[in-house]
Amino acid sequence: MEKAQAYIRIHELREILNEANRLYYVENSPTLSDYEFDMLLKELDGLEKEYPEYISADSPTRRVGSDLKKEFEQYPHRYPMLSLGNTYDISEVQLFADRASKGIGNSFTYSCELKFDGTAICLTYRNGKLFRALTRGDGSVGDDVTRNVRQISNIPQSLTLPAGFIPTSDIPAPWPQEFEIRGEIYMPWAAFDRLNDERIEEEEQPFANPRNAASGSLKLIDSRMVANRGLECTLYHMLGENLPFSTHDQALKAAEDWGLPVSDKRRICRDIEEIEDFINHWDIERKNLPYATDGIVIKVNELPYQEELGYTSKFPRWAVAYKFKAEQALTKLISIDYQVGRTGAVTPVANLEPVQLSGTVVKRASLHNADQMEQLDIRIGDYVYVEKGGEIIPKITGVELSQRTADATLPRFPEFCPDCGTALIKDEEEAKSFCPNQTGCPTQIKGRLVHFLSRKAMNVIAGDATVEQLFNKALVWNVADFYDLKTEHLLMLDGWKDRSAGRFIKSLQESRKVEFDRVLYALGIRYVGEATARSIARHFGNIDAVMDASVEDLLTVDDVGQVIAESVHDFFTEESNREIVSRLKAAGLKFDMGETPQKLSDGLEGKTIVISGNFSISRDEMKALIAAHGGKNSGSISGKTAFLLAGEKAGPEKLKKADSLGIRVLSEEEFMDIIGGSGEAESADSENGIHTSKGVQLSLF
Ligand SMILES: [Zn+2]
Structure with missing residues (x-):
């Protein structure tokens, strides 16, 4: 592997392993099997040994995963x-x-x-x-x-x-x-x-x-x-x-x-x-x-x-x-179902002859995607090995070719959505097939509805069966429809009485108190998990700012990369999604973080500012300061940029680009002058050896 590739892979592995550690230790819901985790860790360790210049003290190879929770002393x-x-x-x-x-x-x-x-x-x-x-x-x-x-x-x-x-x-x-x-x-x-x-x-x-x-x-x-x-x-x-x-x-x-x-x-x-x-x-x-x-x-x-x-x-x-390697069991593959998920991904799921594995009877197992089916060279009627990884649903890890019979048939991955008939799109990078019919594919719609109500999202008490019924009776088509439901609608559902309907309506009522970051997560934007939703919500403060954000703006959020930024941007470009948001707003859901930062001035109103390098305050504090004066933060320089605020070690690419577009470059001191800071107060502080955040000083002016 070349050095540049190694660098990218090292960072990728650290990110995967840190997230897996968090899910494992803090959320108690692992995404990787131990074996998968250990193999990735081993790969990272090997690369760090080969390229010791990339060793870092906080690499998962040198740190144990942390289970600390703020609720405990x-x-x-x-x-x-x-x-x-x-x-x-x-x-x-x-x-x-x-x-x-x-x-x-x-x-x-x-x-x-x-x-x-x-x-x-x-x-x-x-x-x-x-x-x-x-x-x-x-x-x-x-x-x-x-x-x-x-x-x-x-x-x-x-x-x-x-x-x-x-x-x-x-x-x-x-x-x-x-x-x-x-x-x-x-x-x-x-x-x-x-x-x-x-x-x-x-x-x-x-x-x-x-x-x-x-x-x-x-x-x-x-x-x-x-x-x-x-x-x-x-x-x-x-x-x-x-x-x-x-x-x-x-x-x-x-x-x-x-x-x-x-x-x-x-x-x-x-x-x-x-x-x-x-x-x-x-x-x-x-x-x-x-x-x-x-x-x-x-x-x-x-x-x-x-x-x-x-x-x-x-x-x-x-x-x-x-x-020990995970326990395996050998059993017969009866058939394969192709299931459409909430995000439209089509996953093959194997139906097996029931078999005992690690204390439970296994009847279904995951096959991940078409590539894996091909790799396993699997046939309907084959005897297959199943293993339990970190997930509830076990997976098929191999085929016992010696037991293959002549009537075993090659499975065909569907070309059309098994649910709505739309031609599937293959995402090469993820090796997954997607149904692109987001707004019309019943399983995707129901999946989004279930996700919206789930415990970590809006936390509304309702099972999948309730959603199924509401959808089948055409009472709910998108997440905003939940808030139009009346008791009489709910009484149309099988087995529903006043009490269950009342409970559901009350639970919906309660969901209006759910914080903005969880509402954003509940919208079910592809690739936006809980943690990402929290970062985005905190960064922008309210939904309007998120909806208006360009891909570049989104890229300035911690932990948001190109794929997520594009996904969020695409989501809000869709008119139907904007309409859902405005209906949810009207229904009283929380769409801002509440504590709007104190407005200090509108000296930077209408100005888009790019920052680069290190300042006497943290970059996040600097961004907050810009916002508090009415300015807008952006991650990349364009013709619209008012000026580049360059601290120590500002990026040479950014400086070059600013220069080529004739955009002013300001130092921290010049910037502080513009927004009303004073150099004197600062030097007095440094003489006394007291480090005062300029943000604090500014609020005095
Ligand atoms: Zn579909």
């Missing part, structure tokens, strides 16, 4: 809470063992343990009582979830004295006055299935896997609810000052004696053969465990040797995780 970890280096390859376990042997130089042992698939926890016991429980957080700071952890039944509030231990005034207890013990909080399969059944009943999104269910439950705000989630804990690493143990195994045995939950499924191994035996045994046996495991952890058992080997910035050098 945060405390620093006494010892950094790192993750483990992991591999799917037994030869890398061998390499780990070789490195450890070389580093230690003496004979030593390994402790092999199950890798529980849950969420990491760090418990502190002080004087034998549970004092605090922190999540991993970002590795150095964790969320305080002590209240919730107290609801988990197998975590003791107080330690118990081992049988035969007689306390004396010299040795009052066998445990250190204070120590930390780390482990995993997980949700057993039975509790997981029960929880998801309840969620489906309540029309809530089910959790993708027990791990997400566990971390979501641990972060519940109402700790009473945690008690009903059936969480369990297993502990695997004790830390403290001068612990009286020489091996990790002794420490865990002691913890067990004190009443702490420690897994009995571990073994002390002497060499790689014994490690491999342990791995192979559990790769099969784990299917019979009542909880999810995703691998084996191999640790150097002797504590002095652990210390000797030490840590990298992200991993301990004395431990490694071997991860």
Whole structure:
């Protein structure tokens, strides 16, 4: 790969992995399977090794994902809470063992343990009582979830004295006055299935896997609810000052004696053969465990040797995780449905002969797109391998060609929308086929309606079936129609009574309080997810500014690239969408951020300004300052640009372009003069060594 390409790929990978980390740790709804994630991480690591000039401290290769949430108090970890280096390859376990042997130089042992698939926890016991429980957080700071952890039944509030231990005034207890013990909080399969059944009943999104269910439950705000989630804990690493143990195994045995939950499924191994035996045994046996495991952890058992080997910035050098490949099942492909989604993308979905996989019966699996079908060379009637990744719907990963029969038929990806008959368009970049009939394709319309009402959007209580009925009875065609619904309309629906209709109308009424960023998300603009909607809403402040924004304007928003900018611009160019917005406005929905920034002057009214470089205040503050004086920010220079405001290290391309178009270039000082700032006040401040934001000073004028 060429250097320029590597640079682009590195940034692309970091973006994908950071977003995947956020979805995984904060939203608890993963988009990538662990395997996919680990492979991308490996690719990034390889590129960073090849091009060390692009290494950055905040790369996902050097940072653990963060689960921090603002709802919880945060405390620093006494010892950094790192993750483990992991591999799917037994030869890398061998390499780990070789490195450890070389580093230690003496004979030593390994402790092999199950890798529980849950969420990491760090418990502190002080004087034998549970004092605090922190999540991993970002590795150095964790969320305080002590209240919730107290609801988990197998975590003791107080330690118990081992049988035969007689306390004396010299040795009052066998445990250190204070120590930390780390482990995993997980949700057993039975509790997981029960929880998801309840969620489906309540029309809530089910959790993708027990791990997400566990971390979501641990972060519940109402700790009473945690008690009903059936969480369990297993502990695997004790830390403290001068612990009286020489091996990790002794420490865990002691913890067990004190009443702490420690897994009995571990073994002390002497060499790689014994490690491999342990791995192979559990790769099969784990299917019979009542909880999810995703691998084996191999640790150097002797504590002095652990210390000797030490840590990298992200991993301990004395431990490694071997991860099992996702569980597979072999079954017959009966047929393929082609489903149209909310954005018009047509996805092939396989109907399978029911088969047992990771604790559930699988009947349907995703095939992603036409390219993947071709790659797999799949036929109707084939025996196929299915795997569960991070998503609820499993995917087909391979075809067992040895079992193909003569009557297996080649599937044909449709050329026309299975729903409305419009010719499909293929998006080469995404390898997906789209139905372009956005305003007339029933599935797309219904998909947008369902999205609009969904919990993260307008949060209106209604199931897909309600939307289906409203649409079929021609009561709702676009999202604005919801707000014209009257009780008598709703009573036309099957099984609806005054009470359910009243509840729905009230829920719609409530949705008028939903903040602008979520309303913008609810509109269902392609590629605009929650986070992007928030950035756009904050940047522009109100819908009119968003609707009038050019692609260049949109590109100045953080996290908005060309594809998103074009998508937003196209959406609002469509007259029908503008009409929907004006009807929603009339219905009373929130279309501005509320806190309109204080208007300081209209000195820049009608002027479009481009900024470049660094200023004494942040670029966002500078943009806000321009807006507060009535000016308009733009990302690129054109004939309409009033002037280029150039700070330190202004972009040479921009300066050149301004020069060629004869556009004035202003320094920060000149700009401050224009809007009424004064150089004197600033120099006085710098003499006093006080850094005052000029925005603050200006508001005084
Ligand atoms: Zn269609």
